[in-house]
Amino acid sequence: MNESAPLVGEESKIEPALEATCFTPVDTTRLCASNDVMDLEFDGKTWQELFANSVCCPGGMFVFWRLFLAISAMTITGWSVYDWVVMGVDDDEEWLHATGEPLEIKFWFTKLTHWGLVLEVLYFSLAYVTACSAVCGHIKDEERPQLITDLENGTPIILTGLRRYHEHNGQQGVVTRYDEDSNRVHVTMDDGQPMQVVPQHVALVPTKDAPVTPAMPVAPTPWFVHVTWGLNSIMLPTSAGITVLYWQLVWKGPGVTAIGVLTHGGNFALMLLDFLFCQQPMYLSHMVYPMFFGTMYVAFTLIYYATGGTHEDGESPYIYASMDWRQPEKTSILSCLVIFVAMPVIWLIAYACYMVRVRCVGN
Numbered sequence: 001m002n003e004s005a006p007l008v009g010e011e012s013k014i015e016p017a018l019e020a021t022c023f024t025p026v027d028t029t030r031l032c033a034s035n036d037v038m039d040l041e042f043d044g045k046t047w048q049e050l051f052a053n054s055v056c057c058p059g060g061m062f063v064f065w066r067l068f069l070a071i072s073a074m075t076i077t078g079w080s081v082y083d084w085v086v087m088g089v090d091d092d093e094e095w096l097h098a099t100g101e102p103l104e105i106k107f108w109f110t111k112l113t114h115w116g117l118v119l120e121v122l123y124f125s126l127a128y129v130t131a132c133s134a135v136c137g138h139i140k141d142e143e144r145p146q147l148i149t150d151l152e153n154g155t156p157i158i159l160t161g162l163r164r165y166h167e168h169n170g171q172q173g174v175v176t177r178y179d180e181d182s183n184r185v186h187v188t189m190d191d192g193q194p195m196q197v198v199p200q201h202v203a204l205v206p207t208k209d210a211p212v213t214p215a216m217p218v219a220p221t222p223w224f225v226h227v228t229w230g231l232n233s234i235m236l237p238t239s240a241g242i243t244v245l246y247w248q249l250v251w252k253g254p255g256v257t258a259i260g261v262l263t264h265g266g267n268f269a270l271m272l273l274d275f276l277f278c279q280q281p282m283y284l285s286h287m288v289y290p291m292f293f294g295t296m297y298v299a300f301t302l303i304y305y306a307t308g309g310t311h312e313d314g315e316s317p318y319i320y321a322s323m324d325w326r327q328p329e330k331t332s333i334l335s336c337l338v339i340f341v342a343m344p345v346i347w348l349i350a351y352a353c354y355m356v357r358v359r360c361v362g363n
Contacts, residue, residue, distance in 0.1 A: 052134035054277040066131040070124035077117040091260045094252040107312035123231035130228045156205040233286040237346040239268040249322045282354045287347045294339040
């Protein structure tokens with residue numbers, strides 16, 4: 001039954017970055033079970049574990065927290081649209097003012113600030129749905145499969161369900177204990193090395209011709225969890241970037257309105273609150289998501305200019321004066337600095353804060 005060669009005396013072939021995504025082994029010199037069987041590398045946890053709770057709120061309270069953030073984002077976005085089309089308030093101009101004349105809604109959708117607001121509403125709405133699904137789908141003790149209760153001390157087990165490191169499927173060991181609080185099976189492998197793995201990767205050693213059945217069935221990660229996680233990676237640095245870019249490059253003053261502050265500060269405050277309390281993991285590789293979003297918007301402004309699009313005044317051939325494609329060299333340099341310098345810097349700052357949070361309070 002043991003399909004893989006013993007790893008005693010061999011150095012780990014797992015890169016340091018991958019070790020962080022594996023299930024925590026007691027001895028880091030041997031292979032730790034990959035969690036890619038659960039579709040997303042959630043730091044060795046199921047998506048329900050990470051999306052059902054925050055760092056300080058239990059499941060039920062966390063759902064209401066997600067709902068509060070979603071309603072807040074919707075309120076800011078709705079207020080911005082109302083002021084634009086009814087009051088004629090341009091909340092994304094060099095100075096915040098009311099023209100007294102309604103502005104056309106089509107111009108509202110050309111602004112980077114408003115792209116961010118729409119995505120933020122989508123993110124918080126899906127985050128609320130995800131939290132509800134995670135809480136409702138979280139496996140209760142009485143609903144745990146019977147096989148888990150069979151994992152008593154000394155029970156022979158076999159590793160299964162590995163895809164990326166599929167060559168290690170079939171390695172055997174014995175259970176020392178099952179920790180219900182952490183949902184981890186403590187195992188001593190046949191070569192004497194201790195490990196901790198989730199039940200999805202553990203199966204009872206089958207009898208002859210019997211199928212290998214994991215101690216806990218593997219549920220596929222829903223599509224909206226993928227989208228929620230991706231939008232979080234985009235909106236945290238993007239909302240910060242929108243706030244900084246507006247007050248540094250666009251706003252000339254005087255005149256500050258409440259909606260102007262909310263759309264260029266309140267949006268980031270909501271994402272910051274979400275970041276501080278949620279348990280969604282961050283990876284350096286996700287830096288490309290906000291960079292891709294920024295590239296898409298720059299491409300949009302160029303196409304908009306090339307097809308004769310104008311400012312909401314109906315005359316100026318640009319969306320923002322600071323991104324006037326009649327000066328392509330200046331605009332291209334500014335765009336590259338924002339996408340390839342500012343966005344990565346903001347992401348690295350957020351990632352550093354995330355790592356500090358993980359070390360202080362865990363994830």
